[in-house]
Amino acid sequence: MHHVDTRSRKRSASSMTLGFPVIFLLSTNLGSKELQDLEEQIPTLTYDIHEAEVVLGKVSRKERALFELRKHKLVTEEVDPIERSAPASPARKRAKVLTTALASSDVDSDTASDGEVQRRLIGPVPVRPTVKVVRLAWFTESVKAGEVLPIDDYVVYEGRRMPTTPVKVVQPLPAEKVADIMKRALADAGGQSRSPRPKSSQGRRGETYTSHPVRPALVRQTTSEHEIDTKLPPIPDYLLTAYSCQRPTRIHPPNEAFIEELAKIKTARTLTGDKIGVRAYSSAIAAIAAYPYTFQTAQEIARLPGCGNKIALLFQEFKDTGQLKEAREDEADPKLAVLKLFYEIWGVAETTARDFYNRGWRDLDDIVEYGWETLGRVQQIGVKYYDEFQLKIPRAEVESISNTILAHANMIREGFQMVIVGGYRRGKLESGDVDVVLSHPNETATQHFIERIVVSLEKDKYITHTLSLSTTNSERGQAPVSWKGNAKVKAGAGFDTLDKALVVWQDPVWATTATGESKKNPNPHRRVDIIISPWKTAGCAVLGWTSGTTFQRDLRRYCKKERSLKFDSSGIRSRADGTWVDLESGPDGVPAPDMLTAERRVFAGLALEWRPPEERCTG
Structure with a gap:
């Protein structure tokens, strides 16, 4: 028997007397204890989002609200703000009353949807009902005030429910037929009427609840697939973490074809400004890329961090058809x-x-x-x-450009070291641009050096255009700057800027004609980034500029949540007091002998297992 403590009973009793609409509670950003307490308090709680008039949760932005609705497969169109502020028409009021009544009925939602039962009982509804995504504070403050507060100030998003299949209008049925429908619905649900609340809420809540009378299947699964699932290889330990910076992720993983399809959807989300969708697909792609086996069933992919049912269903579609419909639609x-x-x-x-x-x-x-x-x-x-x-740069040309830059650096001041970073260092056969990090053991050599090397390369006609030249690091004397927390700083200032130049490069040497007459330079223009780092933070610069985008994102998250540090390409500092943290010098305070040793020391100092560049291909 599920035990409810006295405080939970008191809270529940205080809210039971209030006339709340039907509420679906989002588990996002809620701890298990907080989630359980809220479930006990909400008298009109539903576990089917399609029944809800209000979706309640720790949500403050419309983009997040839309993501949650999409995740739970509730399709809506946004209600115009003018329409929201207008008084409801009699038809809309009637529709709302009917929706509320049906939501509290004994009809099992797995047997017949609210909309279908409503159409069968009363015929077509003139206006589709809306659903509101509301901040959690509305409920908690209403309970505290002892009355249901006006909801408008707490609404993050309001949308009108959209039919997912064509609506077929059916004439009202006689009362005896309605009774037959209800009996069949109850029989399909195992002979039990739907309880408005589960008898137990123990366990972690996911997409569905263990207390739901009928558990929906994830995807269609054959007997042979079920047998495969019982023999799936264990998930590697490194995939039990949410941080891709702790996983080996190679450039050509076993499930590369599926990843390419997901990447197309991610690109479309980027172009349309769906930042939450981009983040979700990035996390899923990074997890799949680190999985060392070829997927056999959808259930296998659902086990991975950042994937779940959504990505599992997409894999089932990919397995069945060899492509993803959404990716094809985006391309068209x-x-x-x-x-x-x-x-x-x-x-x-x-x-x-x-x-x-x-x-x-x-x-x-x-x-x-x-x-x-x-x-x-x-x-x-x-x-x-x-x-x-748009032309890709072969590895040999990347090396030629980089060696020219290093040669010019050492002509100006001997002793410079260089690491070619970016996709080249991760193992790509072709690159979109060339990224190099230069540093020198003598800190005076790197101060204002970016200007000198750009002038030298321009003089020899390698650089045709200098598009961006940043000297912020030199202007502050290359001294590590304390982190200022979340305080705003002016653009271009702060600790996370290195001296760098973004330039257009063209090889000035080309073959002449047989007659010796010169012609216009046929060599393609290339994009090149030259980064100058002080020696004391060169390891962070090489690490940051080498790793894949999601690897970098998760490295920053790991440092924040697990180490209370702030990482970027120009160094590490403490979130406790804002001071610079030196992870690159040895125990005796002696600087690293080279840039690659400094990079390894950053991994060790952050308690991360060393991942060579070719294992940081997260995308």
């Missing part, structure tokens, strides 16, 4: 095609790409004809050399 979407074209311009982020589209531009010619003067210099260069920047 003409708007997304234009956004992708703009997004691939150097210097254009996804928000700028959408701005270009909203101005009515549909290709590069439109940008040149109607908006050239409004572009920044970086964007103008990005448009001018768009086709050349």
Whole structure:
């Protein structure tokens, strides 16, 4: 028998007398104890989101609200703010009353949906009901006040429910037929009527509750697949963590084809500004990329961190058809095609790409004809050399460009070391640009060095355009700066900036014609980033600029949540007192002998297992 303590009974009793609408409680950001307490307090709690009038949770942004509704497969269209503020029509009021009544009925939602039973009993409803995603404070403050407070100030999002299948209008049935429907529904549910609350809420809540009378199947599964599931290989220990910086993730994982399909959906989410969706797909892709076996069933993928039922269902679709419908639809979407074209311009982020589209531009010619003067210099260069920047750079050329940079550095001041970072160091055969980190054991050598090397390379005609030149690190004397917490600092300032130059590169040497006459330089223009790091933090610079995007994101999360530190490419500092933390010097305080040793010491200092660059391919 489930034990409810005295405090829970008192809280529940105090809320029972209040006339709350039907509520679905989100488990997001709730601890197990807090979740259980809230379930005990909500008198109109439902475990079927399709029954709810209010979706309650620790949600403060509309994007998160939409993500939660999508995760629970509730399709809505946003209610216009003007419509929300207008008084409800008699038809809408009647629809709301009917919805509430049906939600508290004994009809099992696994047998017949609310909408279908409602149509059978009373015919078509003139207006679809809405659902509100509401901040948790509305409920807790209502209980504290002893009355149901006005909800409008707490609404994060309100949407009108959209039918997922065509609605078939059925004429009202005689009373005896209605009774037959109810009996069959109860029989299908095992002869039990639906209780508005479960008898037990023990255990961690997921997509569904263990107390639900009928557990929905994850995906269709054959007998042979079930037998496979009983013999699945154990999940490696490194995949029991939520941090991709603790996993070996190689460039060509066993499930690469499925990852490529997911990456297409992630790109579409990026272009449309769905930041939460991008983060979710990034986490799932990183987990799948670290899994060392080829997937056999959907249940196998559901076990992995960041995946769950959604990704498992997508894998089942991929297994059945060899592709994902959503990815194909995204590729066929003409708007997304234009956004992708703009997004691939150097210097254009996804928000700028959408701005270009909203101005009515549909290709590069439109940008040149109607908006050239409004572009920044970086964007103008990005448009001018768009086709050349799309060409991949072979490893041999990456090495040639990098060796030229190092040679110029040592001509100016001997003793410079260099590490080629980015995708090249992770093992890519071709790169989109060239990234190098330069450093020198003598700290005076790196101060204001970025300006000197750019001038040298421009003089020899390797650099055709310098698009960005940052000297913030030198301007503060290259001294580590304390972290200022969440206080805002002016753009371009702060600890997380290294001296760097973003340049356009073109090899000035090319073959001449048989007659010896020169012609226009045929060599393609390349994007090159030159980063200068002080020796004391060179390991952090190499680590940050080498690793995949999700690896970097999770490294920052790991440092924050597990070590109370703040990491970026220019060093590490304590979140307790803001001071710089030196992980790169030896026990005796002697600096690392080289940049790669410094990088290894950062891993060790953070209590992370060393992952070579080729195992940081998280995407």
